[in-house]
Amino acid sequence: MSVKIVLDDQVTFVTDPVNPCAGEEFTVSWQEKNIGDEDAARYQDIFDVDDQGSGDSKELRCEPLAVGESVKRSLAFTLPAGNYVMTLVINGQAPLTLGNVIIDECL
Numbered sequence: 001m002s003v004k005i006v007l008d009d010q011v012t013f014v015t016d017p018v019n020p021c022a023g024e025e026f027t028v029s030w031q032e033k034n035i036g037d038e039d040a041a042r043y044q045d046i047f048d049v050d051d052q053g054s055g056d057s058k059e060l061r062c063e064p065l066a067v068g069e070s071v072k073r074s075l076a077f078t079l080p081a082g083n084y085v086m087t088l089v090i091n092g093q094a095p096l097t098l099g100n101v102i103i104d105e106c107l
Contacts, residue, residue: 004036005043005091008070013098021106022081029074030098032065032090040065043091047075049101051082062091081105 007013011031020026028047034040041064048057058075065071086098 002036003034003038003040003091005032005034005040005065005093007031007088007090007096007098008033011070011072015101020079020101020103022103023078024106025076025078026101026103027074027076028086028101029072030088031070031072032062033070034065034067037067039067040091045073045091046089048087048089048095049077049079049084050087051079051084054082055079055084079103 008031013030016027043062045060045062046057049055056077056079060073060075081103084101084103086101087095088098089095
């Protein structure tokens with residue numbers, strides 16, 4: 001099987017705050033797990049927050065992950081108001097669509 005790092009479906013994916021405001025920083029957090037039969041060397045995640053072509057994409061350099069080990073990952077974003085689709089690429093695998101985050105104009 002070799003290395004296989006996946007989104008840990010036992011842990012909920014979250015944004016903090018849950019209802020972000022335009023122009024204010026919010027954090028996305030998720031947990032990954034190595035379900036393969038080999039330890040993972042350093043690898044890269046790419047997290048994309050897209051609103052029909054606008055948004056942001058960030059790379060995260062990840063430290064090695066042993067077989068059976070889970071780790072929490074997080075990134076911070078600051079974006080204008082919009083309805084953003086969030087996707088995650090773990091270690092060069094196919095993109096995972098995680099849902100939407102709606103960023104409102106807050107007063």
